[in-house]
Structure formats: C-alpha cells, structure tokens
Amino acid sequence: QDLNSDASALLAFISSFGLTSVRWTRSKDTCTWQGITCQSGRVTELRLPGVGLRGDIPQSTLGNLTALRVLSLRFNALTGPIPPELGDISTLSVINLQRNKLTGEIPLTILSLPGLMQLNLAENQLSGLIAFDFAKLTTLQMLYLQLNMFQGQLPDLNLTALSGFNVSFNELSGPIPPSLSRFDATSFLGMPLCGKPLPPCKDLAPVEPPVLPPTAFPPHASSSENPPHTIKKHGLSGGAIAGIFIGVAAVLLVAASIFILVLRRPEQSYARAYQVESPSAAVALRAKEAMGSPTPTLRGPPLAARTAPVPVPVVVEATPPRAVRPPQRDEDSGASAPKRRLVFFGRLKKTYDLEDLLRASAEVLGKGAFGTTYKAMLEMGQVVAVKRLKEVNTPEREFRDKITAIGTMEHPNVVPLRAYYYNRDEKLLVYDYMPMGSLSSLLHGNRGSGRPPLNWGTRSSIVLAAAHGLEYIHSISPQSAHGNIKASNILLSGTNNSSPEWARIADHGLAHLVGGPAAVPTRGGAFYKAPEVTDLRRASQKSDVYSFGVLLLELLTGRAPGHADGGVDLPRWVQQEFSDQLLDVELLRENQIAVQEMMRMMQLAMECVGLDPDRRPTMESVVRQIEDICDLAKSRSDSMGSSIDDTGERPLTSRSGKFL
Numbered sequence: 004q005d006l007n008s009d010a011s012a013l014l015a016f017i018s019s020f021g022l023t024s025v026r027w028t029r030s031k032d033t034c035t036w037q038g039i040t041c042q043s044g045r046v047t048e049l050r051l052p053g054v055g056l057r058g059d060i061p062q063s064t065l066g067n068l069t070a071l072r073v074l075s076l077r078f079n080a081l082t083g084p085i086p087p088e089l090g091d092i093s094t095l096s097v098i099n100l101q102r103n104k105l106t107g108e109i110p111l112t113i114l115s116l117p118g119l120m121q122l123n124l125a126e127n128q129l130s131g132l133i134a135f136d137f138a139k140l141t142t143l144q145m146l147y148l149q150l151n152m153f154q155g156q157l158p159d160l161n162l163t164a165l166s167g168f169n170v171s172f173n174e175l176s177g178p179i180p181p182s183l184s185r186f187d188a189t190s191f192l193g194m195p196l197c198g199k200p201l202p203p204c205k206d207l208a209p210v211e212p213p214v215l216p217p218t219a220f221p222p223h224a225s226s227s228e229n230p231p232h233t234i235k236k237h238g239l240s241g242g243a244i245a246g247i248f249i250g251v252a253a254v255l256l257v258a259a260s261i262f263i264l265v266l267r268r269p270e271q272s273y274a275r276a277y278q279v280e281s282p283s284a285a286v287a288l289r290a291k292e293a294m295g296s297p298t299p300t301l302r303g304p305p306l307a308a309r310t311a312p313v314p315v316p317v318v319v320e321a322t323p324p325r326a327v328r329p330p331q332r333d334e335d336s337g338a339s340a341p342k343r344r345l346v347f348f349g350r351l352k353k354t355y356d357l358e359d360l361l362r363a364s365a366e367v368l369g370k371g372a373f374g375t376t377y378k379a380m381l382e383m384g385q386v387v388a389v390k391r392l393k394e395v396n397t398p399e400r401e402f403r404d405k406i407t408a409i410g411t412m413e414h415p416n417v418v419p420l421r422a423y424y425y426n427r428d429e430k431l432l433v434y435d436y437m438p439m440g441s442l443s444s445l446l447h448g449n450r451g452s453g454r455p456p457l458n459w460g461t462r463s464s465i466v467l468a469a470a471h472g473l474e475y476i477h478s479i480s481p482q483s484a485h486g487n488i489k490a491s492n493i494l495l496s497g498t499n500n501s502s503p504e505w506a507r508i509a510d511h512g513l514a515h516l517v518g519g520p521a522a523v524p525t526r527g528g529a530f531y532k533a534p535e536v537t538d539l540r541r542a543s544q545k546s547d548v549y550s551f552g553v554l555l556l557e558l559l560t561g562r563a564p565g566h567a568d569g570g571v572d573l574p575r576w577v578q579q580e581f582s583d584q585l586l587d588v589e590l591l592r593e594n595q596i597a598v599q600e601m602m603r604m605m606q607l608a609m610e611c612v613g614l615d616p617d618r619r620p621t622m623e624s625v626v627r628q629i630e631d632i633c634d635l636a637k638s639r640s641d642s643m644g645s646s647i648d649d650t651g652e653r654p655l656t657s658r659s660g661k662f663l
C-alpha cells in the first residue's frame with residue numbers, strides 16, 4: 004500500500020458525506036490536503052475537527068489507511084457505530100471522536116490495538132459495558148468516555164500508563180475498582196458509584212475524603228440547595244446503629260456535604276450550559292451544542308488547575324512525534340484561509356497563532372453567559388484563557404469595532420484581552436490566564452475543609468483592586484460600563500497580594516459585545532444585577548456600582564448573593580439587620596478596629612446598592628472611600644509596629660506576602 008491507496012481511501016471516506024467544506028482533490032498532493040499529515044510517503048494523521056461531517060462513518064474506508072497514527076474527527080455530527088475496522092490499523096495511537104452522535108458499543112477490535120495511547124469517545128451516545136478488554140491496552144495514557152450511556156460496573160483496569168481518565172455522566176453503578184481509585188472524584192461524577200475517591204460503599208466504614216476539585220464550589224451558602232440526585236443514603240445495619248448512632252449520623256452528614264461539594268459544580272455547569280435541570284437532561288440535549296465548530300481542545304493530560312471547578316477533560320490528541328506538516332494554517336476547521344488568523348492587540352510580541360491554540364492542551368474552566376472558557380496550554384509552555392463565545396448576534400463590523408475597544412483597554416486591574424478570532428461560526432477571545440482563579444472560588448471554595456481563613460487584609464486589597472479596575476472602565480466614556488460585575492469575574496493573578504495587579508476584572512465589555520438572548524446573567528449573576536436592569540446590554544455605570552456593592556457585601560458576609568439567609572438577596576438581608584453579626588465567621592478573629600473598618604465598608608456597600616441609581620456613588624468616589632478605609636487600617640498597623648497582629652494573623656494592612 005502506498006500514498007495512492009491512502010488517497011483513494013480518504014476520497015471514499017469524504018465522498019460518503021456528500022457536500023462538505025473539505026476540498027480534497029487528486030490534482031493536489033495528498034499530503035497538502037486539509038487535515039492530512041504524511042510521513043515517509045504515507046498518511047499518518049487525519050484530523051478534521053469541527054468540519055460539519057454529518058452521517059455514519061463509512062465502512063471499508065478508514066481501515067485502508069494502514070499507516071495512520073492519529074485519527075481525530077471530534078466535534079462533528081457523525082452517527083452510527085464506530086467502524087470495527089479501526090482495530091485493523093495497528094499503527095493507531097490516537098483516536099479522538101469526542102462530541103459526535105455515535106451509537107452502539109465500542110468495538111472489541113479497538114481494544115486490541117497494540118500502541119493505542121489516547122482514546123477519547125466522550126460526548127457521544129455510546130452504550131454497552133466498559134469491557135474488561137480495556138485492560139489489554141497497556142500503552143493507554145488517556146481514556147475519556149464521559150457523557151455517554153455506558154452501563155454496568157467499572158472493570159478493574161490495571162493500566163499503569165493511564166494518566167487521564169473520565170467516565171462521568173454515564174449509567175454506571177457499583178464500586179470503583181482499586182486500580183482506578185487514584186483518579187479524583189471528578190472522573191466519576193453523576194452516577195451511583197462508591198468507593199475511593201468517592202465515599203465508601205459501606206456506610207459504616209470510615210469516610211475517606213475524596214480528592215476535591217481544588218475550587219469546588221461552596222459551602223455554607225449553598226447548603227440549602229437540593230443535593231444532586233446521585234446522593235443516596237444507604238440503610239444501616241441494626242447493631243451498628245444501636246452502638247454508634249450519633250457517630251454514623253455525623254459521618255453521613257460529612258459524606259453528604261463532601262458529595263455536594265464534589266457534585267454540585269459539574270451539575271450546575273452542564274445544566275446551566277444546556278438550560279436543563281439535570282446532568283442526564285443535559286446529556287440528552289448536549290448535541291445541540293455539538294454541531295460543526297472547532298474548539299480549542301487538544302493534547303496532553305488534563306491538569307487540575309486551581310481555577311478549574313469542572314476539570315472535565317475535553318480533549319486529547321497526539322503525543323506521538325508529529326510529521327513535518329506543510330506550511331498551511333487553520334486547516335482543521337475548514338473555513339477560508341485569509342480570515343483564519345488571530346488578531347492581536349497591544350505591544351506584546353505575538354508568540355502563537357490560531358493553529359497553536361487549536362493544538363494546545365485544553366481544560367474547561369467553566370461555562371458562563373457568553374460561552375465556555377478554557378485553560379489552554381500551548382506547546383511552547385504558555386498558558387492562556389480562551390473564551391469561546393456562543394450566540395453572537397452582533398454584525399461582524401460592529402463586533403470588530405467593539406472587540407478592538409476592549410482589546411485596547413490597559414489597566415493593571417483589568418484582565419488583558421490579548422487576541423481574538425472571528426469567523427461566521429466561531430468567535431474566540433484569548434485572555435491572560437489568571438492562575439489563582441476567581442474571587443468566588445477563593446471566598447467560597449473548600450470552606451470548612453481546613454483552608455486558612457481569608458483575612459480582612461486580603462479581602463480589602465481585593466476590593467480596592469477591583470474598584471480601581473472598575474473605575475478605569477468607567478473612565479473611558481460616560482457610557483462605558485462592565486455589565487456583569489460578580490465574584491466569578493474578579494480573578495486573581497497570583498499569591499502576592501502586594502502586587503497592584505493581583506486582582507483583576509474579567510469579562511469587561513462582553514455584555515455589550517454579545518447581542519441577543521445571551522445577554523442574560525448566569526451563576527448568580529442575576530443577584531448582582533441592579534433592579535432597574537432587565538438586559539445586561541443596558542447596564543450603566545450606576546448599575547455596575549450596584550453590582551459592586553453586592554460584591555462588597557459578599558466579601559463582608561461570606562455569603563454568596565441569592566443564597567443568603569435562605570434565599571433572601573444580600574442587599575435586603577443586610578438592610579434588615581445591619582449589624583456586625585452579619586460579618587463572615589472567618590472574620591470574627593479580627594480585632595475591634597478591623598470590625599469598625601468592615602462596618603464602614605458595609606455602610607459604603609449599602610450606598611452602592613441603593614434603589615435610586617442617581618443616588619448611588621460614582622466608582623471614583625467608591626475608590627476614594629475604600630482608600631480612606633484602607634488608610635485607616637494602614638495607620639493602625641503602623642502604630643502596632645508588628646508584623647503579626649493580636650489576632651495571630653498578618654496585620655490587616657500588610658497587603659503583601661502570601662495570603663494562604
């Protein structure tokens with residue numbers, strides 16, 4: 004077999020889909036075709052992510068590509084079964100069919116591939132058992148099967164090379180076998196599984212805490228919510244109940260809380276993204292989002308970033324040495340070449356391009372009102388945050404003008420937009436990655452599980468930084484407003500809170516950029532919204548001030564808005580009971596002077612959340628007032644002349660050093 008027979012197989016494959024955006028023709032060298040890589044005169048890689056392939060994968064085509072190493076047809080609309088003939092391609096090391104509509108079982112032939120390293124079949128409609136034959140794939144490094152309909156129990160797969168694994172949101176049940184217990188809880192979400200890293204299968208066994216996603220969402224603020232449907236209490240044996248009833252109750256409580264922490268986020272995320280109420284409904288509807296567009300997903304193991312509340316690995320592609328590719332760009336997604344460029348802002352040297360982005364390792368950080376945000380790790384080591392916008396109804400010209408205005412903003416407390424990509428089907432925004440995640444996860448994440456309290460000095464320095472950022476946005480023009488100020492849009496750049504840049508505002512300008520129904524707040528965003536705002540696009544500077552006031556109240560009370568005191572909104576709750584009793588328990592260790600500062604800050608917050616927009620202060624005034632309050636703290640700490648205050652914590656004003 005040779006390149007000619009490879010070309011025939013490829014043409015037979017593509018022609019079965021009828022009209023596609025893929026233009027392969029015999030008149031050009033096969034190795035220059037879109038998505039094709041050759042080595043030693045054979046086709047070794049076939050990558051056509053998100054090109055709109057619709058229909059069954061044809062039989063007797065791909066099987067003839069006998070030198071193929073990488074097959075990536077992710078993000079298409081492929082239906083029918085996975086062709087068993089893939090198992091005949093003994094050279095295959097990467098198969099990525101993520102997010103299609105494939106049905107049936109995984110062919111056993113694939114499980115005999117001698118050098119398979121990455122298998123990503125996530126987000127399909129595959130069913131059947133997860134066969135014990137997986138154990139034969141001794142070279143397998145990544146196995147992603149999440150969001151399918153696999154049933155039965157997990158087999159004991161002693162795959163020592165496996166470093167990425169996810170079976171979340173299938174129909175599996177029973178114990179997690181010991182060989183898979185080294186993966187964290189996020190690999191097993193949404194199903195009645197038990198055993199490490201989830202709570203043990205027997206209720207009376209001691210509860211081992213699962214490995215929590217580092218920023219698993221919170222805490223006390225959400226305890227009133229219904230637990231996910233997978234949380235089940237099992238019956239207890241009679242003797243044990245008699246003996247240790249109280250102990251068991253406590254253990255169950257802890258287990259349930261841990262479960263809520265682990266499971267709540269992904270459920271929220273999927274459910275929110277698909278506007279449904281449960282993961283299973285989300286599974287059913289997710290195909291809606293699956294059509295046709297390339298996503299920055301890529302290679303390498305998913306990393307557990309602190310900022311990734313939902314570390315669902317979206318990806319996988321090649322680790323094998325890549326062949327030298329022809330100098331073509333953007334071939335993966337099939338749109339016209341001239342427009343397929345990242346447009347960069349600012350003076351920073353351009354060190355990557357769209358293709359690098361598409362090939363980077365990616366991990367979902369979360370889904371918001373405007374789309375999904377990914378952490379992308381570029382091959383050259385750089386890490387960026389990529390927001391993939393959904394439902395942009397703004398005409399191209401207007402989009403480019405608005406995004407340019409956002410891109411030219413420059414302030415130490417505003418997350419810089421570095422580049423964007425625009426075509427009809429896909430809009431990507433590239434931001435600096437903020438490694439410490441959001442204020443929301445810092446404030447609410449892992450509460451009660453032993454994380455150090457977030458002291459007043461740290462909180463006030465975040466408030467001041469965010470206020471500076473918002474003041475800057477408002478200074479651009481009288482109409483310039485953020486429109487979506489909330490704790491998950493305040494991001495932290497590192498652990499050094501003495502750096503003026505350490506807290507920054509994200510998502511600036513997006514409410515105005517994205518037209519249509521997407522301009523609806525998410526993740527509690529509604530609870531930060533000023534009462535006069537019905538559409539985020541109509542947000543004003545005064546409505547930003549309102550949202551900022553809610554944020555202040557959140558930092559002071561430690562309560563996420565919308566959940567305070569059984570669902571009462573924060574401004575009303577604080578107005579009713581304005582007192583230091585409302586301060587976050589984590590702040591109770593602070594001394595009396597600090598409490599006075601907090602109460603001044605609470606007063607300022609209440610002015611910000613006044614119902615009459617005209618009577619709310621400007622951000623300029625808010626900044627001055629916060630500076631006043633912080634200065635008070637400074638003089639107090641100076642007069643104490645010690646680096647450790649009488650609470651045993653760092654002085655309030657030492658806005659320096661590490662906060663954790």
Ligand SMILES: Nc1ncnc2c1ncn2[C@@H]1O[C@H](COP(=O)(O)OP(=O)(O)OP(=O)(O)O)[C@@H](O)[C@H]1O
Pocket residue numbers: 310368369370371372373374375376388390418434435436437438440441487491492494509510524525526528
């Ligand atoms: N530049 C970034 N660096 C690190 N994390 C980020 C970055 N941008 C966003 N994130 C995180 O990614 C997650 C998803 O963000 P995204 O902006 O898509 O949604 P959101 O903030 O939850 O909602 P909304 O779209 O309403 O703002 C959030 O947890 C956010 O803190």
